[in-house]
Amino acid sequence: MSQLYNTLAQDFVYKHPEKQVIFLDNHDVSRFMSVVDKDTARFKMGLTWLLTTRGIPQLYYGTEIGMAGVTHPHDGDVRRDFIGGWKEDAVNKFTSEGRTKGENDIFKLVRTLANYRKNTPALSNGKMKHFVPKDGLYVYARYDKEKTILCIMNTSKEANKIDWNDYKELIGKYTKYKNILTDTETVLKADYEVGALTFDVLELW
DSSP states (O other), X not given: OHHHHHHHTTGGXXXXXXXXEEESOOTTSOOHHHHTTTOHHHHHHHXXXXXXXXXXXXXXXXXXXXXXXXXXXXXXXGGOOOSXXXXXXXXXXXXXXXXXXXXXXXXXXXXXXXXXXXXOHHHHXXXXXXXXXXXXXXXXXXEOSSOEEEEEEEOSSSOEEOOGGGGHHHHTTOOEEEETTTTEEEEOOTXXXXXXXXXXXXXXX
């Protein structure tokens, strides 16, 4: 988490950091699912970060369903076929019926965030403001003149309460929010809590 913050804090050296292509994995490195030791919670947090932070997100095929693979002793393991589409394939991962529950959960997360990003200029082209990580929390916002999207990453293994005073320059006049991942709307309460190893994406108003 601190590495993410420290890297993004150097954006001032780039004329257009928002035009950088960002990714979790590709054909030359171990797949992110393997990097996080197949920890689905951490994997989903990585995907949420990828699809909400500044830059142009790149998804390596299979990441949308959590394919694993390592580069040792050779790169073939990270370049395995995506199952489906051929008559000899026993299952078809291109369909929800062919995917496991866990794979469908990951696919749903990617689909939800990708579509929301596509239709929300504040995420795709907006500015970014982030705060120094504190007590396992990394908070940043993507915003433009129309919307403010608050992103809260809790890397702790315990639930964490938010002190809104730390982020009052972002909260300002906002009193309500919509949780993009749960599709729920409610009042922005003083005792807001983020679950363990959870990443909340809130549209404020």
